[in-house]
Amino acid sequence: MSMENINYKEEVRRKTSKPLLWIGIVSIIMFFSGLTSAVVVSQGGGSFLKIDLPFAFTISTLIIIASSAAFHFGLISVKKGNLAIAKISVLVTLVLGLSFILTQFLGWVALYENEVYAVGSQSTQESSYLYLLTALHIAHLLGGLISLIVVLVKTIKERYSVDNMLGMQVSITYWHFLGGLWIYLFFFLRYIIA
Amino acid sequence: MSAHHHKEDFLFKYVFSTDHKMISKQFLVTGFLMGFLGLVMSTLFRLQLGWPGESFEVIDMFMGSWAEDGVMSPDKYLALVTMHGTIMVFFLLTAGLSGTFSNLLIPLQIGARDMASGFLNMLSYWFFFLSSVIMLISLFVEGGAASAGWTIYPPLSALPQAIPGSGAGMTLWLVAMAIFIVSSLLGSLNYIVTIFNLRTVGMTMTRMPLTIWAFLFTAIIGVLSFPVLLSCALLLIFDRSFGTSFYLSDIYIGGQVLEHSGGSPILFEHLFWFLGHPEVYIVLLPALGITSEIISTMTRKPIFGYRAMIGSMMAIGFLSFIVWGHHMFLTGMNPFLGSVFTFTTLLIAIPSAVKVFNYLTTLWKGNIRFTPATLFSIGLVSTFITGGVTGLVLGDSALDINVHDTYFVVGHFHIVMGLSAIFGMFAGVYHWFPKLFGRMMNNKLGNVHFWLTIICAYGVFFPMHFLGFAGVPRRYYTNSEFPMFDNMIDINEFISMFAILAFFAQLIFFFNFVYSAFRGPRAPQNPWKGNTLEWTAPVEHFHGNWYGEIPHVYRWPYDYSKVDANGDYVSGEDYIPQTVPLGDNEKDGGH
Numbered sequence: 078m079s080m081e082n083i084n085y086k087e088e089v090r091r092k093t094s095k096p097l098l099w100i101g102i103v104s105i106i107m108f109f110s111g112l113t114s115a116v117v118v119s120q121g122g123g124s125f126l127k128i129d130l131p132f133a134f135t136i137s138t139l140i141i142i143a144s145s146a147a148f149h150f151g152l153i154s155v156k157k158g159n160l161a162i163a164k165i166s167v168l169v170t171l172v173l174g175l176s177f178i179l180t181q182f183l184g185w186v187a188l189y190e191n192e193v194y195a196v197g198s199q200s201t202q203e204s205s206y207l208y209l210l211t212a213l214h215i216a217h218l219l220g221g222l223i224s225l226i227v228v229l230v231k232t233i234k235e236r237y238s239v240d241n242m243l244g245m246q247v248s249i250t251y252w253h254f255l256g257g258l259w260i261y262l263f264f265f266l267r268y269i270i271a
Numbered sequence: 272m273s274a275h276h277h278k279e280d281f282l283f284k285y286v287f288s289t290d291h292k293m294i295s296k297q298f299l300v301t302g303f304l305m306g307f308l309g310l311v312m313s314t315l316f317r318l319q320l321g322w323p324g325e326s327f328e329v330i331d332m333f334m335g336s337w338a339e340d341g342v343m344s345p346d347k348y349l350a351l352v353t354m355h356g357t358i359m360v361f362f363l364l365t366a367g368l369s370g371t372f373s374n375l376l377i378p379l380q381i382g383a384r385d386m387a388s389g390f391l392n393m394l395s396y397w398f399f400f401l402s403s404v405i406m407l408i409s410l411f412v413e414g415g416a417a418s419a420g421w422t423i424y425p426p427l428s429a430l431p432q433a434i435p436g437s438g439a440g441m442t443l444w445l446v447a448m449a450i451f452i453v454s455s456l457l458g459s460l461n462y463i464v465t466i467f468n469l470r471t472v473g474m475t476m477t478r479m480p481l482t483i484w485a486f487l488f489t490a491i492i493g494v495l496s497f498p499v500l501l502s503c504a505l506l507l508i509f510d511r512s513f514g515t516s517f518y519l520s521d522i523y524i525g526g527q528v529l530e531h532s533g534g535s536p537i538l539f540e541h542l543f544w545f546l547g548h549p550e551v552y553i554v555l556l557p558a559l560g561i562t563s564e565i566i567s568t569m570t571r572k573p574i575f576g577y578r579a580m581i582g583s584m585m586a587i588g589f590l591s592f593i594v595w596g597h598h599m600f601l602t603g604m605n606p607f608l609g610s611v612f613t614f615t616t617l618l619i620a621i622p623s624a625v626k627v628f629n630y631l632t633t634l635w636k637g638n639i640r641f642t643p644a645t646l647f648s649i650g651l652v653s654t655f656i657t658g659g660v661t662g663l664v665l666g667d668s669a670l671d672i673n674v675h676d677t678y679f680v681v682g683h684f685h686i687v688m689g690l691s692a693i694f695g696m697f698a699g700v701y702h703w704f705p706k707l708f709g710r711m712m713n714n715k716l717g718n719v720h721f722w723l724t725i726i727c728a729y730g731v732f733f734p735m736h737f738l739g740f741a742g743v744p745r746r747y748y749t750n751s752e753f754p755m756f757d758n759m760i761d762i763n764e765f766i767s768m769f770a771i772l773a774f775f776a777q778l779i780f781f782f783n784f785v786y787s788a789f790r791g792p793r794a795p796q797n798p799w800k801g802n803t804l805e806w807t808a809p810v811e812h813f814h815g816n817w818y819g820e821i822p823h824v825y826r827w828p829y830d831y832s833k834v835d836a837n838g839d840y841v842s843g844e845d846y847i848p849q850t851v852p853l854g855d856n857e858k859d860g861g862h
C-alpha cells in the first residue's frame with residue numbers, strides 16, 4: 078500500500094480539511110487581535126481623535142450577515158437534495174460578497190471626502206488604523222471569494238450531495254468566520270475609534 | 272520511458288517534493304547553510320571585538336570593500352550582528368530545527384504516511400527558501416543589510432535615512448521576515464493537524480513520544496505568536512514607506528521635525544516581544560523534546576515523569592505569553608506592572624526546574640551509552656541550567672535594570688537559548704542521521720566535536736557575564752574608546768580565541784555530516800534499539816513510510832529495561848517496541 082492509494086488520500090482529506098481551516102482561522106484571529114490591541118495601546122498614548130464612521134459600513138454589515146444566511150440556506154438545500162435552490166443561494170452569496178466590497182469602498186470614499194486619510198503626513202494614527210483594519214479584512218475576504226467561486230462552479234456542475242459536501246462546508250465555515258470578523262471589527266471601530 | 276519522464280521524477284523527488292522526509296532534509300540543509308553563514312559572521316565580528324582596529328587578512332579576504340585594510344567598518348559590524356542574530360534565531364533554530372525534526376518525526380513517530388497536506392508542507396519549505404535568499408541578498412544592497420539589531424526597534428528601523436542599513440536592507444529584512452512567517456505558519460498548521468488527526472490505531476495522546484508533544488506545543492505557540500509579529504512588521508512597513516504614524520511621532524532629527532504625530536516606539540516593543548518571548552520557546556521546546564527521547568533511549572530507562580514533562584511543557588507554553596514585559600523594564604513601565612511581569616517570569620522557573628529534575632533522575636543510575644547524541648543531550652541539560660539561573664537575575668526588574676543591554680544579556684540568552692537549542696539540534700542530527708540518510712555518522716569525530724564545542728561554548732559565553740557586570744554594552748563596535756573598559760580587553764581577547772576555536776570545531780561536524788551522508792557505514796533499521804515507530808519503518812525512503820499496513824501501537828514509548836515480578840526483562844531484551852502487544856498481566860506505562 079502506498080501514498081497512491083486513493084482511499085487513504087481520501088481519508089486524510091476527510092479527516093484534516095476542517096481542522097486545517099480551523100487552525101488557520103486561529104492564526105487570523107491572533108493577527109487581528111494583535112492589530113486591535115495595538116489600537117488600544119496607541120489610544121492609551123492620548124491624543125486620539127474620534128472619526129465618524131460612514132453609513133456605508135453599517136450597510137455592509139447588513140450585507141455580510143445576509144450573505145452568510147444565503148450561503149447557509151444553500152448548504153441546507155444541498156442537504157435536502159434541492160440543487161436548483163442551492164445554485165441560486167450560492168450565486169446570491171457571491172453577489173452579496175461583491176456588494177460588501179463595493180460598500181466598503183464607498184465607505185472609504187466617504188472618509189476620504191471628509192479628509193480622513195489612510196497614509197501620508199496628513200494621516201493620523203486613528204485614520205490609518207481605520208483604513209488598515211478594513212482593508213486587511215477585505216484581503217482575507219478575497220480568499221473567501223475565490224473559494225466561493227469554486228463552490229459556485231461545483232454547485233452548478235452538481236458535484237455536491239448529502240454525503241459529498243466537504244468542500245462546501247469548509248468554504249462556508251470560512252465565510253461565516255469572515256462575517257463574524259467584520260462584525261467584531263465594526264463594533265470595535267464604532268466604539269474605539271469612532 | 273523517455274528522458275523527459277526521468278527529469279520530471281527528479282524534479283518532484285528532490286526539488287518540489289511533497290514527501291515529509293525529503294522536506295525535512297531540505298529544511299536541514301538550508302538551515303545548516305544559513306547557520307554556517309551566521310557562524311562565519313560571528314567569528315568575523317569577534318575578531319573585531321577581541322582586537323579592535325587591528326587589520327586581519329581573513330577579514331580583508333571575506334569582506335573586501337566592507338573592510339578597508341582588513342578592518343571592518345562600524346556600519347558593517349552592526350549589519351553583521353543584526354544578520355547573525357536574525358539568522359541564528361529564525362533561520363537556523365526556528366525553521367532549521369522545527370522544520371527538520373517536526374517534518375521527519377511527526378509522521379514517522381505517530382504512524383502516518385505523510386503530513387495532513389503535503390502541498391502546504393512543500394509551500395512551507397519554499398517560502399522558507401525564498402525568505403532565506405532575500406535575507407542574504409539584503410547583505411548586498413545599497414547601504415548594506417539591516418543594522419538595527421535582530422529586534423529592529425524603531426525609530427532606527429522606521430526611518431530609512433537613519434543609518435545606512437535602515438534603507439533598502441531594512442525593507443528586504445521586513446519582506447524576508449513576512450515570507451518567513453507565512454512559511455512558519457503553514458508548517459505549524461500541518462504539524463498540529465497531523466498530530467491531532469492522523470495517529471495510527473492505538474496511538475493515544477498519552478502514548479505519544481515526548482518529541483511529538485514538544486513539536487505540538489511549539490507549533491501551537493507559533494500559530495498564536497507569529498501572526499502578531501506579522502501585524503507588528505506590517506505597521507512598521509507602513510510607517511517606513513507610507514508616512515503613517517504608528518511608531519513615530521513628531522520628534523526632531525538633525526534639527527528637523529518629522530512629519531509624523533502621536534505614534535510610539537513602545538507599541539512596537541509590545542507587539543514585537545509578544546512574539547519575541549514565545550519565540551524563545553519555539554526555539555527551545557523541540558530541543559527539549561529531542562533530548563527527552565534521546566536520554567531515555569540511551570540510558571535504557573523510561574523517562575522519569577512522563578506526564579510531568581507534558582505538564583511542564585504546557586505550563587511553559589502558557590506562561591511564555593504573559594512575560595513579554597520583562598524585555599521592557601526600562602521603557603518607563605509602571606513599576607507595579609514591572610513587578611507583575613517579574614512574578615510571571617519567575618514562575619517559569621518552576622516547570623523548567625521540573626524538566627531538569629526529570630532529566631537528571633532519568634540519567635541517574637542509567638545504563639548510559641555515550642554516543643555524541645547522548646553527550647549533546649547532557650550538554651543541553653547543562654546549558655539549560657546555567658542559562659536558566661541568569662534568567663532569574665534578568666527576570667527580576669530591580670536586578671535587570673543594572674545589566675539590561677549589557678553583555679550579561681548576551682551571555683544569558685546565548686547559553687539558555689542559543690546553546691541549548693543548537694545542542695538539541697546536534698543531538699537530533701546524530702541520533703536520527705541513520706533515519707535521514709540511511710547511514711551512520713562517525714562517533715569519534717562526533718565526540719571530539721562535542722567536547723571542543725562545549726568547552727568553547729562556555730569559554731565564549733561565560734566570561735560575557737563579567738563584562739556585563741562591568742557595564743560593557745552590547746551591540747557596540749568597539750570598547751576601546753572608553754577608559755573604564757580598558758581592563759576588559761583581555762577578557763574580550765579570551766572570548767574571541769575561544770570563538771575562533773569553536774568555529775573550527777564546527778568544521779569537524781560539517782565534514783562528518785557530509786562525508787557520512789555519502790560514505791558512512793550503512794545503518795541498520797534500529798541502530799539504537801529504540802521503541803518508537805520510526806525504527807519499524809524500512810531504512811530506504813519511499814512515499815508512504817511503511818510497506819503494507821501502518822503498524823498499530825499497544826504501549827507507551829518508554830518501555831526500556833522493563834522487568835517482571837521476578838526481575839527478568841519482560842520481553843527478554845531491555846526494550847519493547849510500541850508495536851508489541853501488552854502481555855496478560857502487563858500494565859501500560861505513563862500513568
Ligand code: HEM
Nearest residue numbers: 313352353356359360420421422688689745746747770773
Ligand atoms: C560560535 C557561536 C557564536 C558566537 C561566537 C556568537 C557571538 C555573538 C556576539 C559576540 C554577539 C553580540 C555582538 C554585540 O552585541 O555587539 C552576538 C549576538 C547575537 N547572537 Fe550570537 N554568537 C554565536 C552563536 C549564536 C547562536 C547559536 C544564536 C542563536 C540563538 C545566536 C544568537 C544571537 C543573537 C539573537 C544576537 C543578538 C543580535 C543583536 O544584538 O541584534 N548566536 N553573538
Ligand SMILES: [Cu+2]
Nearest residue numbers: 548595597598
Ligand atoms: Cu523573554
